[in-house]
Amino acid sequence: MARDRSAQQNFGRPVRRILVGLLVFLLVALFLLWRIDSPRVERLRVALVDRFVPGMDWAMRPVTRMVGMVEHFQSYARVYEQNQELRRELQQMKAWREAALQLEQENAKLLGLTQVRLDPRLTHVTGVVLADSGSPFRQSVLLNVGERDGIRDGWATMDGLGLVGRISGVGRTTSRVILLTDANSRVPVSIQPSGQRAILAGDNTPLPPLEFLEKADLVRPGDRVVSSGDGGVFPADLLVGQVVQGPDRRLRVIPAADYQRLEFLRVLRSHEAEPITDTGGLIAPPGGIAPPPDAAVDGSGGGSDG
Amino acid sequence: MVDAVRSAPWGWRALFVAVVLATLVVRLLPLGRAAGGWPAPDLVLCLTCAWVLRRPDYVPALLIAAMVLLEDLLLMRPPGLWTAFVLLGSEFLRDRASFSRELTFMAEWMMVAVVMLAMLAGYRLATALAFLPQQGLGMALAQVAGSILAYPVVVGASRLLFGLRKPATGEVDAYGRRL
Numbered sequence: 001m002a003r004d005r006s007a008q009q010n011f012g013r014p015v016r017r018i019l020v021g022l023l024v025f026l027l028v029a030l031f032l033l034w035r036i037d038s039p040r041v042e043r044l045r046v047a048l049v050d051r052f053v054p055g056m057d058w059a060m061r062p063v064t065r066m067v068g069m070v071e072h073f074q075s076y077a078r079v080y081e082q083n084q085e086l087r088r089e090l091q092q093m094k095a096w097r098e099a100a101l102q103l104e105q106e107n108a109k110l111l112g113l114t115q116v117r118l119d120p121r122l123t124h125v126t127g128v129v130l131a132d133s134g135s136p137f138r139q140s141v142l143l144n145v146g147e148r149d150g151i152r153d154g155w156a157t158m159d160g161l162g163l164v165g166r167i168s169g170v171g172r173t174t175s176r177v178i179l180l181t182d183a184n185s186r187v188p189v190s191i192q193p194s195g196q197r198a199i200l201a202g203d204n205t206p207l208p209p210l211e212f213l214e215k216a217d218l219v220r221p222g223d224r225v226v227s228s229g230d231g232g233v234f235p236a237d238l239l240v241g242q243v244v245q246g247p248d249r250r251l252r253v254i255p256a257a258d259y260q261r262l263e264f265l266r267v268l269r270s271h272e273a274e275p276i277t278d279t280g281g282l283i284a285p286p287g288g289i290a291p292p293p294d295a296a297v298d299g300s301g302g303g304s305d306g
Numbered sequence: 307m308v309d310a311v312r313s314a315p316w317g318w319r320a321l322f323v324a325v326v327l328a329t330l331v332v333r334l335l336p337l338g339r340a341a342g343g344w345p346a347p348d349l350v351l352c353l354t355c356a357w358v359l360r361r362p363d364y365v366p367a368l369l370i371a372a373m374v375l376l377e378d379l380l381l382m383r384p385p386g387l388w389t390a391f392v393l394l395g396s397e398f399l400r401d402r403a404s405f406s407r408e409l410t411f412m413a414e415w416m417m418v419a420v421v422m423l424a425m426l427a428g429y430r431l432a433t434a435l436a437f438l439p440q441q442g443l444g445m446a447l448a449q450v451a452g453s454i455l456a457y458p459v460v461v462g463a464s465r466l467l468f469g470l471r472k473p474a475t476g477e478v479d480a481y482g483r484r485l
Contacts, residue, residue: 027390031386031387063335134334137445138382142336
C-alpha cells in the first residue's frame with residue numbers, strides 16, 4: 001500500500017509542479033493585467049468588496065461595539081481628570097461661541113449688503129464607516145453608501161468638523177474613502193492668514209506634511225489650513241486642520257477631523273464647475289454675438305493649455 | 307466524531323479557511339487605528355508556513371492561492387503579486403516538509419524566517435520593477451520581524467487549539483497509508 005502511494009507521488013510530482021507553475025503564472029498575469037489596465041481590475045475589486053464586506057457586517061458590528069465599550073470603560077478610570085479638562089475646554093468654548101455669534105451676525109449683514117448667493121447645490125450624503133483598510137500601509141475606510149446613493153469618484157468627505165479624504169472607488173452599495181494620511185493622497189490647500197498655497201501630501205503618518213510651499217517663513221504653527229479648490233479637486237474653504245512643526249522642522253498638518261473615531265462621514269455632493277474651453281466666448285457684448293466659426297477648433301486647443 | 311472530522315483533510319481545509327476569514331474580519335474592523343502605528347504580523351503567512359510544514363495535505367496550493375488572493379483584493383494590495391510569492395514560498399516549504407520532520411523547532415524556525423525574508427525581498431524587487439510606489443522599508447521589515455516572532459505562537463496555538471502536529475514516524479492515516 002505504502003509503496004503504491006509513494007510511486008504515485010513520484011509520478012504525480014512533476015505534474016503537480018507544472019500545475020503550481022501554471023498557477024503562479026496566472027497570478028503574475030493578473031498582476032500585470034492590473035498594472036496595465038488598472039481601472040478594469042479595480043472595478044472587479046470594488047465589486048468583490050461590495051459583495052463581501054457588507055456581508056461580514058453582522059460579524060464585525062458586535063465586535064466593534066464591544067471594543068468600543070472596553071475603551072469607554074477604560075476612560076471611566078480617569079473620569080475626574082477628564083471632567084476637569086472638559087470644564088476648562090467649555091470655558092474656552094463659551095468665549096469662542098460669543099465670537100462666532102458676533103461673526104455670524106456680521107457675516108449675514110455683509111452677505112445681505114453684497115447680495116451674495118451661496119451655492120445651494122452643496123449638499124451632502126451621510127454614510128456609516130463599514131470597515132478599515134486592514135493594512136498598515138494603506139489609510140482608507142469603506143462607507144455604506146455607493147452608486148445607489150449617487151456617490152461619485154472624487155467627491156470630498158468630511159466628518160462633523162474637517163476634511164477626511166476623498167472618494168476613490170465606488171461600488172453599488174459601498175464606496176472607499178482614501179484618507180488624507182494615505183501615501184497616495186494629494187490635496188491642494190491654502191494656509192489661512194497668509195493665503196499661501198501648498199499641497200497636503202499624505203505619507204502614512206498621522207500628521208501629513210505640506211509640500212510645494214512657496215514661502216515657508218510666512219506660515220506659522222497654529223495657522224488654519226483649508227482646502228483651496230485648486231484644480232477643481234475639492235470645493236474651496238473646507239477646514240482641513242492646523243499647521244504644526246514636526247521635530248524634523250518640516251511643516252505638517254494636524255487634521256481637524258478625528259481620525260481615531262471615524263464613524264459617520266459626510267460625502268459632499270460637488271458638481272463639476274462648467275469648464276471654460278473657449279477664450280473668445282467669455283468677453284461678449286450683453287446682446288451676445290454668434291461665436292466665430294473656428295471657435296470649436298480654438299476651444300479644443302485652448303482647453304488643454306488653460 | 308471529532309476525531310473523524312479531524313482526520314479528514316476537508317475538515318482541516320474548512321478550518322484553515324475559517325481562520326483566514328477571521329483574521330481578515332479582525333483587520334477590517336473599523337476601530338480607527340492611527341496611521342503610522344506598528345504593523346501587525348502577517349498571521350496568514352505564519353499559518354500557511356506552519357501548516358504546510360506539518361501537514362502539507364491540509365493546505366493544498368489552490369486553497370492557499372485563493373485565500374491570499376482574496377486578502378490581496380480586500381486589503382487593496384496589487385492583486386496576485388503577493389499571492390504568487392506566498393505560493394512559491396509555501397511550495398518551497400512543502401518540498402521540505404518531510405525533511406523538516408527531522409529538524410528541531412529552532413532549525414525549522416530559522417528556515418521559515420529565511421523564506422519569509424526572501425519573499426519580502428522578492429516582493430519589493432517586483433514592485434520596484436513594476437514602478438509601483440514602495441511601502442517604507444522600516445515598516446515592511448517590522449512586519450516581517452513581527453511575523454517571524456509570531457511564528458512560534460501560531461505553531462503553539464495550532465498545536466494546542468486544533469491539535470495539529472507533525473506526523474510521527476510510521477503514523478498512518480484513516481486509510482492505513484503511511485504519512
